[in-house]
Amino acid sequence: AQSVTQPDIHITVSEGASLELRCNYSYGATPYLFWYVQSPGQGLQLLLKYFSGDTLVQGIKGFEAEFKRSQSSFNLRKPSVHWSDAAEYFCARGGGSNYKLTFGKGTLLTVNP
Amino acid sequence: DGGITQSPKYLFRKEGQNVTLSCEQNLNHDAMYWYRQDPGQGLRLIYYSQIVNDFQKGDIAEGYSVSREKKESFPLTVTSAQKNPTAFYLCASSWTTTPYNEQFFGPGTRLTVL
Numbered sequence: 001a002q003s004v005t006q007p008d009i010h011i012t013v014s015e016g017a018s019l020e021l022r023c024n025y026s027y028g029a030t031p032y033l034f035w036y037v038q039s040p041g042q043g044l045q046l047l048l049k050y051f052s053g054d055t056l057v058q059g060i061k062g063f064e065a066e067f068k069r070s071q072s073s074f075n076l077r078k079p080s081v082h083w084s085d086a087a088e089y090f091c092a093r094g095g096g097s098n099y100k101l102t103f104g105k106g107t108l109l110t111v112n113p
Numbered sequence: 114d115g116g117i118t119q120s121p122k123y124l125f126r127k128e129g130q131n132v133t134l135s136c137e138q139n140l141n142h143d144a145m146y147w148y149r150q151d152p153g154q155g156l157r158l159i160y161y162s163q164i165v166n167d168f169q170k171g172d173i174a175e176g177y178s179v180s181r182e183k184k185e186s187f188p189l190t191v192t193s194a195q196k197n198p199t200a201f202y203l204c205a206s207s208w209t210t211t212p213y214n215e216q217f218f219g220p221g222t223r224l225t226v227l
Contacts, residue, residue: 105155
C-alpha cells in the first residue's frame with residue numbers, strides 16, 4: 001500500500017531562517033507528489049506538485065521542493081521564512097492502483113519573531 | 114469566483130442523530146471527495162465520486178453515506194452508526210480522479226457530537 005511519511009510532527013524556526021520539511025513516500029512507479037498547506041481551521045491549499053521532468057519544483061509563496069527518487073523523498077524548502085508561513089504542511093502522493101491521494105500526517109510549523 | 118463551499122462551518126449533533134454536511138463546487142469538476150481530519154492523523158478518505166450518480170467507498174466509509182445527484186453537489190451524511198464522528202470534515206474536487214489532477218479543498222466543517 002502507498003504510504004507517505006513526514007518524520008517531523010512539529011518544527012519551530014525563527015523568522016528569516018531557512019526551512020526544510022521532510023517527506024518520504026513508499027516506493028512505486030511514477031509517484032505524483034504534492035505539498036499542501038493548511039492554516040488553522042481552514043481547508044488545504046496546494047503549494048506545488050511534481051509529476052515528471054525537472055526534479056526541482058517551484059511553487060507559490062516562495063516554496064520549492066526537490067524530488068529525489070533514490071531517497072524516495074520530496075522535501076519542501078524555503079530560503080527565508082515569514083511569520084505568515086506558520087501553518088500545518090501536508091505531503092501527499094497519488095498514483096498506484098487506485099484513485100486515492102495518500103496524505104502524510106502533517107508537520108506543524110511555528111515561526112518565532 | 115470559482116471554488117468550493119461547505120456549510121455549516123460548525124455543527125453540533127446529539128448522539129444518535131444523523132447529520133448532513135453540505136459541499137458545493139462551481140469549478141465544473143467531475144470528481145469530488147470527502148475527507149476526515151483528526152489531530153495528528155492527516156486526512157483520511159471517506160468517499161469519492163468520479164461522476165454524477167456514481168460514488169465509491171474510501172478507507173473509512175463505515176457510518177457515512179453520500180449522494181451525487183448533481184455535478185455541483187456532494188453531500189455527506191454522518192449517521193448514528195459512526196462511533197466517533199467528532200472531527201473536521203473536508204470536501205475536495207478535481208477535474209477527474211486521475212492522480213495528476215490537483216484537488217481543490219473547501220474550508221471545512223467542524224462536527225462536534227455532544
